[in-house]
Amino acid sequence: MSTAAATPTTGPTRAKQAQVRVQRFGAFLSAMIMPNLPAFLAWGLITSLFIAAGWLPNGILGGFGDADAPGSWQGAATALAQADDGTTFQQYVGLVGPMVTYLLPILIANAGGRIVYKERGGVVASIVAVGMITGSTVPMFLGAMVVGPLSAWIMKKVDSLWAGKIRPGFEMLVDMFSAGILGAAMAVGAFFGFAPIITGVSDVLGNVVSWMADNHLLPLMAVVVEPAKVLFLNxxxxxxxxxxxxxxxxxxxxxxxxxxxxxxxxPGLGILIAYTVFGIGAARSSAPGAAIVQFIGGIHEVYFPFVLMKPTLIVAAIAGGATGIATNVVFGSGLRGPAAPGSIIAVLAATPRGSFLGVVLSVVLSFAVTFLIAAVILRASRKRDLAAGGGDLAAAIAQTEANKGKSSSALGAMAASQAGPDEAASDRPLRSIVFACDAGMGSSAMGASILRDKLKKAGRPDITVVNKAVANLEDDVDLVITQRELTDRARRGAPSARHVSVDNFLSSPVYDDVVREAAQQSERSTS
Structure with a gap:
């Protein structure tokens, strides 16, 4: 069985530390948004169907609101006062306005509060969010992501002031009144103080986007977004x-x-298809399956290792991403809501009537541009890659560093041999295994499914295999499997567990090592 690579004695670089901090921050933000994406999807579908410009216009469900602001219900009260025809306020409001104004921000704030202080934090965060929402003139998504965790943190600190000092029998009374009083006070404060600030910030950010659009600079966002995705900052x-x-x-x-x-x-599909046609070795054989998972399943993480193997491919991803943005700008197209996960099915489901041509072309053209550039890069280095070791990951990384002319800590980490469970620790029974990634979804779920199936075929269906977000790891698991960039964070969440790093959740020899160990343990227990 393979053994884990030796851990370097030098501490992490400042760049690595900064990357980890940004990853943590991104995971925290994601933890507020990801659980609520079904609500965003529901709102997007209702908007696509029932507003005046939707597929099935319905004034009762879509709301009559302000015709100049699709999905808005700010003009409902004025319209109702002028109607005098017996129409109810609910008919003017519909579903779209209340969902985007109240439901979505409250869900986000509640999720943020729960992360900081569990259920109690979620309740207080929801109370404060309503104060902020009613005191603002724009949807408070950004505000909810700030006020939710902040109000829960304040509640937690206030509770700590008298923790252990309350006489028995009075705990519930103090808990209820302290949360109610503090929540009410913070809601009033958010109404008068916080809401105007967040409204101003939202206006500034909106003006920045508008300025970029007016100056035809929106495609430049790909220069930041595409590299950030590969570094797990997406x-x-x-x-x-x-x-x-x-x-x-x-x-x-x-x-x-x-x-x-x-x-x-x-862009991700373009890189994977380029590897399918022009790649070599394990990368070429695993690319077709990864392409299906990425394009249909929407799990973009599966193409990140392919870019890390040959960093120059980031140029192809940036060019493709910029092409997609530019196409949507030219056609004036977009989506009604988030495409989550980033599957072509989710993209089409969130596309409004009149935007299909632009949206489809943005995907097709971004794929074509990425594929063409990636094909040129892979084809140009094909002979050198073959000579370097037939597509071996470590050899390909070494060759890429030689081409680049300098070493890279990220590439050096990836060049390390894929780690398997330690021999010294293999006597510890395997009962639970966790696949951990940044968001706890996507590629880690695919990896968990693959290993679960392998263990079942090996006669060990009793071993629990689940997927989680790195931030949600607990120290009650025997083995944690992560992509190499996240292993350090995973060790902090589950310090007593064994940790295994892989380069690709969809294909790794580590899985066979784990199955072999599980089978050997089973044989020893029955002998």
Missing amino acids: NAIGNGVLVPLGAQEVVETGQSLLFLVESNPG
């Missing part, structure tokens, strides 16, 4: 910034291209 950018800004833009214009900046499946 959650901070996508869920932390683009989704809230896109949702606000939908309220104002009925759609937003910001939803497609990070979730466009075209």
Whole structure:
């Protein structure tokens, strides 16, 4: 069985530390958005169907609101006062306005509060969020991501002041009144103080996007987004910034291209198909399956290792992403809501009537541009890669560093041999295994499914195999499997577990090592 590579004695570089901090921040933002994406999807579908410009216009469900602001219900009260025809307020409001104004921000704030202080924090965060929402003039997505965790943290600190000092029998009374009083006070404070600040910040960010659009600079976002995705910073950018800004833009214009900046499946598909045609070795054999998972399943993480193997491919991803953004700008197309996961199915489901041509072309053209550039890069280095070791990952990384002319800590980490469970620790029975990734979904779920199936075929279906977000790891698991970039964070969450690093959740010899160990343990227990 393979053994884990020796851990370097030198501490992490400042760049690595900064990357880990940004990853943590992105994971925190993602943890507020990801659980609530079904609500965003429901709102997007209702908007696509029932507003005046939707597929099935319905004034009762879509709301009559302000015709100049699709999805808005700010003009409902005025319209109702002028109607005098017996129409109810609910008919003017519909579903779209209350969902985007109240439901989505409250869900986000509640999720943020729960992360900080569990159920108690979630309740207080929801109370404060309502104060902020009613005191603002724009949807409070960004505000909810700030006020939710902040109000829960304040509640937690206040509770700590008298923790252990309350006489028995009075705990519930103190808990109820302290949360109610503090929640009410913070809600009033958010109404008068916080809401205007967040409204101003939202206006500034919206003006920046508008300025970029007016100056034809939106495609340049790909220069930041595509490299950030490969470095696992996509959650901070996508869920932390683009989704809230896109949702606000939908309220104002009925759609937003910001939803497609990070979730466009075209660039990733272009890289994977280029590897399928021009790649070598294990990369070529695993690329077709990864392409299906990425394009249909929407799990973009599966193409990140392919870019890390040959960093020059980031040029192809950037060019493809910029092409997709530019296409949506030219055609004035966008989505009604987030495409989550970033599957072509989710993209089409969130596409409003009148935007299909632009959205489909943005995916197709971004794929074509990425594929062509990636094909040139792979084809040009094919002979050198073959000579370097037939597509071996370590050899390919070494060759890439030689071509680049300098070493890279990220590539050096990936060049390390794939780690398996330690021989010294293999006597510890395997009862639970966790696949951990940044968001706890996507590729880690695929890896868990693959290993679960292998263990079942090996006669060990009793071993629990699940997937989680790195931030949610607990020290009650025997083995944790992560992609190499996240292993350090995983060790902090589950210090007593064994940790295994892989380069690709979809294909790794580590899985066979784990299955072999599990089978050997089973044989020893029955002998």
